[in-house]
Amino acid sequence: MxxxxxxxxxxxxxxxxxxxxxxxxxxxxxxxxxxxxxxxxxxxxxxxxxxxxxxxxxxxxxxxxxxxxxxxxxxxxxxxxxxxxxxxxxxxxxxxxxxxxxxxxxxxxxxxxxxxxxxxxxxxxxxxxxxxxxxxxxxxxxxxxxxxxxxxxxxxxxxxxxxxxxxxxALSTSDYILATLALVDIATEFVADNQQYSFQTYKRLGIHEKNEWPGARIKWTPADAKRGFVTRGLWAWSRHPNFFCEQSFWVIINLFPLLAPESPRLAPSSLQSITPIWPLIPSIVLCSLFFSSTRFTESISISKYPEGYRAYQSRVAMFAPFLTPVWGLLLQLQGKKEKVDRLVYGQDVSEAQKKLQ
Structure with missing residues (x-):
């Protein structure tokens, strides 16, 4: 070069x-x-x-x-x-x-x-x-x-x-813990990818994909296809579980040197004053990109499914799944939850989805 x-x-x-x-x-x-x-x-x-x-x-x-x-x-x-x-x-x-x-x-x-x-x-x-x-x-x-x-x-x-x-x-305790979390994160994102791919296959062809991966063996219905977007499996908890896992993975990678007993060393002199925050800059930049990109993607989804996707936004958190029960509680207090659930889940509310209530 x-x-x-x-x-x-x-x-x-x-x-x-x-x-x-x-x-x-x-x-x-x-x-x-x-x-x-x-x-x-x-x-x-x-x-x-x-x-x-x-x-x-x-x-x-x-x-x-x-x-x-x-x-x-x-x-x-x-x-x-x-x-x-x-x-x-x-x-x-x-x-x-x-x-x-x-x-x-x-x-x-x-x-x-x-x-x-x-x-x-x-x-x-x-x-x-x-x-x-x-x-x-x-x-x-x-x-x-x-x-x-x-x-x-x-x-x-x-x-x-x-x-x-x-x-x-040698590796430290934090290394082993973070590595385990990273592997769980990758596995979860793989399941989310499989569920999305399985749904899109059914939506496009009207058939269930053969030899589907574990986690994606969901019996999609005509009501799901008519809705136009996936709201079952991990997607009942997060509107973008794959994106949530993607961002989480790189945050975990950023934490390896940050939580290490040695702590970050040889940082650029201009960044010494804000250590130890500066090693998180890569994940912060990536998360900012995902947030803005997802907002643009969802604006397209709303233009395709105005009523259904707006209901989905009000019912399910964009990324963090632990916020979805909170959105459900707020809708319950407003007396809107039953209507929103009908738009989001239709007649296919499984036992797992009922737990969101």
Whole structure:
């Protein structure tokens, strides 16, 4: 990879030099490809892989040479602290393993939905094109879709960089607890994905998917399909259980170095005054992205199902499932709960859903 000007290196930690260059090249490539193809979902197709690449780089620092062998070959400058470049961090390796499992789940779900197809584009971009001038859409494409999204994916690797710098001699109790929570989170998100995929298959084809995964074996009815959106299973507790788990996973990853006995070290001097909050910046940025993106997605859903989806919003929390019983209680006090439940659940209120009352 061609070196960047020395002025760009100033103030950049040696362990960040390759990832930042990799991020910049990916951002430029995403924008150029979007112009050539007319398809702005270039980052979407690599979303499942980039956080894993950055995490692998930081977790495997001792593996990389001091100079790149090929254009995109990872390397670690000789100026990096030998204690970091020559020793593997068990915490960083554990985080890499968890992110790799996350990648496998998301890649599978992306593949079965056909989103790796080079001709596929997120339907929300087509709707946004219709709402704003062409020149403004291209500004958003350059600044947000191509560059900011790539920067966010780079930021998700920073907690592993901190863990690599901490150099723990062994895993701590917090590592084992967080790893368990992360695995439960991934499994729950997998169930949510399966339920959504099963519902969409029934809605589109009118048949139940064969060999469905555990957790998705729900007997959908014509009433469910007519409603247009899923409100059963995990989706009876959260309007976006998959998004809730996605955000939770990266918060957990951010907590590994933050809750470690070693605590974050070698933070940039400009951030020392706000330590230990600064390691949470990646997850905060990601959660902000999910919140704004979900608001836009739900505005589309409301335009399709105005009465039903508004009732769903009033009955079920956007993300946090523990808030859904609170919404139910508020509707009960207002005397609206029975009507809203009928719109949201129809005649298919199962015993599990009755517990929400």
């Amino acid at each position: 061609a070196p960047l000007p020395l002025t760009i290196y100033r103030g950049i930690s040696p362990s960040f030099q390759w990832p930042i260059k990799f991020c910049l090249y990916n951002s430029a490539a995403a924008f150029i490809l979007s112009i050539i193809t007319g398809n702005v979902s270039q980052v979407d197709r690599v979303w499942t892989f980039l956080p894993t690449i950055y995490t692998a780089y930081f977790a495997l620092l001792p593996l990389w040479p001091s100079k790149p062998h090929l254009f995109f070959w990872p390397y670690v400058p000789e100026t990096i602290d030998p204690a970091v470049s020559q020793n593997y961090s068990p915490r960083a390796l554990l985080m890499f393993g968890l992110v790799f499992i996350w990648m496998c789940r998301l890649s599978y779900n992306t593949w079965r939905r056909g989103l790796f197809n080079l001709n596929d584009e997120d339907y929300r971009w087509a709707i946004l094109r219709q709402k704003i001038p062409a020149w403004l859409f291209q500004v958003i494409n350059l600044v947000f879709i191509a560059f900011i999204q790539n920067v966010i994916l780079f930021l998700l690797g920073i907690p592993t960089q901190i863990a690599a710098v901490q150099q723990p001699s």
